Amino acid sequence: EAGVAQSPRYKIIEKRQSVAFWCNPISGHATLYWYQQILGQGPKLLIQFQNNGVVDDSQLPKDRFSAERLKGVDSTLKIQPAKLEDSAVYLCASSSRGLDILDEQFFGPGTRLTVL
Amino acid sequence: LAKTTQPISMDSYEGQEVNITCSHNNIATNDYITWYQQFPSQGPRFIIQGYKTKVTNEVASLFIPADRKSSTLSLPRVSLSDTAVYYCLVGEVSNYQLIWGAGTKLIIKP
Numbered sequence: 001e002a003g004v005a006q007s008p009r010y011k012i013i014e015k016r017q018s019v020a021f022w023c024n025p026i027s028g029h030a031t032l033y034w035y036q037q038i039l040g041q042g043p044k045l046l047i048q049f050q051n052n053g054v055v056d057d058s059q060l061p062k063d064r065f066s067a068e069r070l071k072g073v074d075s076t077l078k079i080q081p082a083k084l085e086d087s088a089v090y091l092c093a094s095s096s097r098g099l100d101i102l103d104e105q106f107f108g109p110g111t112r113l114t115v116l
Numbered sequence: 117l118a119k120t121t122q123p124i125s126m127d128s129y130e131g132q133e134v135n136i137t138c139s140h141n142n143i144a145t146n147d148y149i150t151w152y153q154q155f156p157s158q159g160p161r162f163i164i165q166g167y168k169t170k171v172t173n174e175v176a177s178l179f180i181p182a183d184r185k186s187s188t189l190s191l192p193r194v195s196l197s198d199t200a201v202y203y204c205l206v207g208e209v210s211n212y213q214l215i216w217g218a219g220t221k222l223i224i225k226p
Contacts, residue, residue, distance in 0.1 A: 004159070042203055042216035043160065056213075091159050102148050102207050105214075107159025 002026065004108035006092050012114045018080035021111045025073070025094030031055075032069055033105065034077050035091040043091055049075065079113075087115045120204045120217040127223050134191045136220050138204030141185050148207040149180060149187045153200045154219070160203060164189070199224045 005024040013019050025032050031050055035043035046065065047057040051072035060067070064083070069075040079086055089110040095103040121139040128134045140149065148167050152160035164171055166178040166187070177190040191198055201219040208215065 040218070042218050044216070045214070093159065102150070102165065104162040104165075105160075107161065109157070110159055 006108035016081040020078045023075045023092030029094035031095045033093040037089045082115045122220045125221040136189045139186045150205045151189050152203045155200050
């Protein structure tokens with residue numbers, strides 16, 4: 001079974017530029033998560049999708065971050081414009097069941113973003 | 117919201133049993149405890165999950181006392197490859213939220 005795929009693996013941009021990350025979850029997984037992980041900290045949930053609908057985006061900085069999950073499969077996370085404090089690893093995860101936080105989450109390798 | 121507290125770091129040696137304790141004083145009746153492991157440059161990986169007493173799988177055991185205000189992840193006979201960050205999470209079933217703490221950095225020495 002293929003795992004969660006993310007691209008790019010690394011990205012370096014200057015502040016005020018825009019950037020987009022892509023995630024392809026495990027086939028058939030209904031729930032998709034985007035996390036932000038700052039160095040030395042645990043992951044912070046940005047947004048959770050159930051199929052192509054948003055379940056929770058309470059911690060997503062909506063003035064600069066946006067995310068979509070077209071057709072309930074792939075997802076993109078965009079930052080526009082980026083700030084220095086957005087430097088972090090962006091993790092995508094998926095789980096098979098819907099709205100079950102006890103369900104095991106499968107994580108991708110992450111995208112390491114550096115904002116200069 | 118239940119919040120977890122773990123030691124920032126721990127050291128041990130190959131072949132030893134390692135116990136990492138997590139405190140979650142405000143855990144609610146329906147909440148579960150889940151542990152994840154994260155290696156450098158990788159996403160976290162599920163280890164084990166439990167509600168009370170003891171749960172064991174092929175890689176770890178999870179001990180949860182009756183008051184459920186803490187839990188202990190036990191790794192038997194660790195090896196160098198167990199060097200990682202271990203996260204204790206409380207799954208708030210009522211809010212559909214997983215609360216991630218800062219994790220415990222475990223370093224295994226030869």
